[in-house]
Amino acid sequence: MTAASKAAPGTAAPPALEVRGLTAGYGGREVLSGLDLALPQGEVLCLVGHNGAGKSTLMKLLFGLHQPEAGSIHLRGRAIQPRPDAMAREGVAYVPEGRGVFPGLSVRENFALALWSAGLEKVEGEARTEEVLKVLPRIREFWTRRAGQLSGGQQQMVSVGRALLSRPSILLLDEPSIGLAPKTFQDLMTPIRELQQRLGMSILLVEQNVGEAFAVSDRVVVMKSGQVIFRGVPADLADHARLMEMF
C-alpha cells in the first residue's frame, strides 16, 4: 500500500486535508458556519458533535458530494474544488454513514465491483484483495455470502475493506460504529489503526462512540452547530465529563 508523502526535513507537511472558513447548508439553511479544520498528515482525527452538528455534511463537502457556499478546501496544501472521481484518484476514500454495500451481491462480488471501478487488472486486484484480507481477516468467514444478509458489523467491515482496496492515503470514515457493539467496533478499528500507523495514512473519523474512537485517535475536534468548539488530544477529554459539558 502507498504511504502518505513525507515532508522534506525542516519543512512541516501541509495538512492532508484542510478547510478554511467553510460555510455550507441546504436550501438557504446554514449548517456549517465558517468552519476551520485541519487533518494532519499521518494522523487520526476524531470529529465528534451532537446529532445535526454538521459532521456528515463536512465529509460530503470534502469528497465533493455537496458544494460549499463560502470558504476553501485544501488537499495537501493545494486549494481544490473536490469532485468524487478526482478525490478517488488523489488517494482519498470515503466510507459514508450506513455502510452502502450492494446487498444482493456476495462479499466477493462487492470487492470485484470495487476493483473493476478502480480499473485494476486481475492480478493486481487479487494482490490488493489479499492485502485487505490480511488487515481484516474476518471478512474471509463470510466471503461468499450475500452482503445484505450479513450482520451490521460484518457489513461495516466489508464497506471499510472495499475502501481499503484503493490503497487510500486519506480515509474519511463516517460513523463506522453505527449499530455495532463496542467490541465489534474495536475489532474493526484496531487493525485499521495498525495499518494507518504503518503506512502513515490520514483518517478523519466521525464518531459518537467516543470511548472506543478516542482509543484509536491522535486528535479530537468537537463541533457544535456547525462550528468547532474544542480542539485537543483524547487525553484532554479522558473523563468524558468535559465533553458532556460542551453539549
Ligand SMILES: Nc1ncnc2c1ncn2[C@@H]1O[C@H](COP(=O)(O)OP(=O)(O)OP(=O)(O)O)[C@@H](O)[C@H]1O
Ligand atoms: N440532504 C439534506 N437536505 C437538507 N438538510 C440536510 C441534508 N443533509 C443534512 N441536512 C441537515 O443538516 C444538518 C446537519 O446534518 P449532518 O448530517 O451533517 O449532521 P451530523 O453532525 O452528521 O449528524 P448525525 O450525528 O446525526 O449524523 C441537520 O440539521 C440535517 O437535518
